Amino acid sequence: MVLREVPIEQVGRSLGRSEVIGLLFRLTVFGAVTYFTMKWMVDALDPTRKQKLNAQKQAEKLMKQIGVKNVKLSEYEMSIAAHLVDPLTMQITWRDIAGQDEVITELKETVILPVQKRHLFHGSRLLQPPKGVLLYGPPGCGKTLIAKATAKEAGFRFINLQPSTLTDKWYGESQKLTAAVFSLAVKLQPCLIFIDEIDSFLRNRSSSDHEATAMMKAQFMSLWDGLDTDHDCQVIVMGATNRPQDLDSAIMRRMPTRFHINQPCQVQREQILRLILDNERVDSDVDLGEVSRETEGFSGSDLREACRDAALFCVRDYAHSQDSDRESIRAITQSDLQRAISKMKKSKLAGAHVLLHAALG
Structure with missing residues (x-):
């Protein structure tokens, strides 16, 4: 049997209009079936699919709790939103922290006051709240408690960001998740992004860093710097560490407001x-x-x-x-x-x- 090419015009002349429509319909159905079959196979082979669905349900629940409505989130923003903490559910207040009166006073004046009394600082670029705050000192001295109390007292939406949240086995996904952290925070502002043990995530960069890790750090710092272009943006990144010497110098520059939480006297x-x-x-x-x-x-x-x-x-x-x-x-x-x-x-x-x-x- 010999097959030969037939021009499309000849096919159109040899087939009636109804036959052409039927052929196009069958091709459309076949393409749709193929697409959904391939999508189902990819989803079935994705080991994180169940985790993503649970994260989406958790994110939707938290968004309702904090009173955020009519805000559309992408798939990556949903993954980050699963780590939101409702300020109203936080039990930590300034009364639960003892021996850190000076630090608390400084935080109230430099971080909380510019957010709660925006009309006093409107029009001045120098008096805006800092984009980065670092709490450093020995372990067990209350750094995490101070971060939670700050979010509670200021009424910030609180994103408890963990490095594992931004890591993904697929190339390029970590960069998308990193971008989602800041896009979500802007949508939820005023927002506090808290990174505990920040030295494990944003430590000194070196040539031995994995390419994906180096790109994720670079993008995180780039997006963080981008917050400075919007002077009305109320997003603060707060980190806690007991090893400040391990932090990258570029990170230290982005955290000009620093508090030493020392051993209590x-x-x-x-x-x-x-x-x-x-x-x-x-x-x-x-x-x-x-x-x-x-x-x-x-x-x-x-x-x-x-x-x-x-x-x-x-x-x-x-x-x-x-x-x-x-x-x-x-x-x-x-x-x-x-x-x-x-x-x-x-x-x-x-x-x-x-x-x-x-x-x-």
Whole structure:
């Protein structure tokens, strides 16, 4: 059998109009079936499809909670929106932070005031809120708590951005997700983009960086700089780290407002202890001034853990007590706190020895 080419004009003459329409219809149906079949196969082979659907549902739920309506989001913006935090659901306020009065005052004046009192700063480019804020200092001293309280008190939409959110196995997807972070923040402004342990994400660039990682960092900084072109844009990037020396110099330039959250001094430790034990049953003989003197070098989280251990001693005594007349757990005493402090010091000393051995090889 010999096949030969037939000009399209001859085909048109040999077929009737109804036959041509029928042929076009069949070709259209075939193309549509092929397209949806291929799309179904690609979706079925995508291991992140279920995760993306869950992220979309979570994003839609959060958008309703924070009162955002009539805002269309792209697929990538939906993935980022799944990490939104509703300020109204945050339980952290300034009252929950002790020993950081100077930092809180500075944050109120430099970050929150220009947002809440915009009419006072309108028309001035110098008095706009900073585009980047860095909280740095030893771990466990309240950097994350301060970031949450800032978003709560200012009424910012809060995006808790994690590096894993921006990583994708497909080439080019990370750049699209990075762009979605800032486009979403602009749509939700005033918005606070918080990056905990920012040094793990935006550390010093080097020639050994993977191409995709280097492109993602470059685009993040480029889009971040783009916020400066819109002086009315109320998007702030806030980072927290205990290793500021590992941050890229270009990132440090974009975070001109920096707060050092240091280890609490004795007066601050006493304030933190009073806050932690405020709603607990504490014996009247407990001297928190003495406890604060014995906890030199303790961070806020160390003090909380020591108080938790002291409260557990009371629970253990009640659980193991043979006295049936006791109806409630006894109050925390000075000896309970001293036992907990001793335990914490041993734990910190053991951890220091482990780090020393690791450093010496």
